[in-house]
Amino acid sequence: ASDSWSYSGNTGPSYWVNSYATCGGSSQTPINLEGGEYDPNLGNITFTGYSAADSGTTYILENNGHTAKVGFQSSTSMSISDGGLSGTYKVLQFHAHWGRNGSGEGSEHYKDGKPYPAEIHIVHYRNSYADSTAAVDQPEGLAVLGIFLEQGSVENTKYSPFINALSNIPDSGQNFTMSGFALGDLLPSDTSKYFRYSGGLTTPPCYESIVWTVFNEPVSLSMTQMDALRTLNYEDGSTMQDNTRPLQNLNGRDITASWD
Ligand code: 1SD
Ligand code: ZN
Numbered sequence: 001a002s003d004s005w006s007y008s009g010n011t012g013p014s015y016w017v018n019s020y021a022t023c024g025g026s027s028q029t030p031i032n033l034e035g036g037e038y039d040p041n042l043g044n045i046t047f048t049g050y051s052a053a054d055s056g057t058t059y060i061l062e063n064n065g066h067t068a069k070v071g072f073q074s075s076t077s078m079s080i081s082d083g084g085l086s087g088t089y090k091v092l093q094f095h096a097h098w099g100r101n102g103s104g105e106g107s108e109h110y111k112d113g114k115p116y117p118a119e120i121h122i123v124h125y126r127n128s129y130a131d132s133t134a135a136v137d138q139p140e141g142l143a144v145l146g147i148f149l150e151q152g153s154v155e156n157t158k159y160s161p162f163i164n165a166l167s168n169i170p171d172s173g174q175n176f177t178m179s180g181f182a183l184g185d186l187l188p189s190d191t192s193k194y195f196r197y198s199g200g201l202t203t204p205p206c207y208e209s210i211v212w213t214v215f216n217e218p219v220s221l222s223m224t225q226m227d228a229l230r231t232l233n234y235e236d237g238s239t240m241q242d243n244t245r246p247l248q249n250l251n252g253r254d255i256t257a258s259w260d
Helices: 013-019 157-168 223-229
Strands: 045-048 059-063 068-071 079-082 089-098 118-126 142-152 175-178 194-199 210-215 219-222
Touching (some): 059 157, 089 142, 089 223, 157 219
Parallel strands (some): 142 219
Antiparallel strands (some): 045 079, 089 118
8 A cells, every 4th residue: 555654653643634634523433442331222233245255245365454354335235224324335355454463552442441353344435425435434334333353273164265265365455355145144144243442544634534343242253263364464574463543531431332
């Protein structure tokens, strides 16, 4: 990627605000998720088209210099609704953030003051907009699902299509057309328990346009699967890791929870 921002040095997170003023806003992401107040209006999210591969779109895996991302064409039928969302949101892409090993920090959100070693983001845009570009800077234009990853002792075969394809995109700018798989395979088994708050993109230009949902239950990957993320390289050839923005201030925002 030829973007001028990165995760370290003089183009790192503390400098983003110089080129992207919104990164200095008061509703930024990520945050520590703690003390969420039960909101009975946050019922189960409805996942449409998540349970099988979508034959109407292509799954394009890309090393964009900041993350490993799987992008979908606008023809996808995959979407989410309900769960307190005001409308239907179509899937755009998913990607990951991770640290330097499988046991330490690496997630963007924290839970109760603690990070997980990695985090998946499934990005959706509101279907009342013509496309994701129109939605990306609008209030509630995007809805992102955050999934904490932890390291366990067994291979998670549901994640294998994504993890095993990473070997095709070691370097920035590379992409690879994957076989389809069920997006629902990325979700934790219990999707009824989640946190909700208003925030933004964790990357420049940091638009405050995201309805954030972060699931309480993490998903477990094996050490080998976690390590596969670190076989990718940044544009300068160094190992892609610690692609996480530091915690941002809550500034009085409400964090709500879907469960008691
Ligand atoms: O980092 C992603 C960025 O790549 C883009 O997908 C953006 C939405 O357009 O979202 C951020 S994030 O907040 O999901 N990390
Ligand atoms: Zn992200």
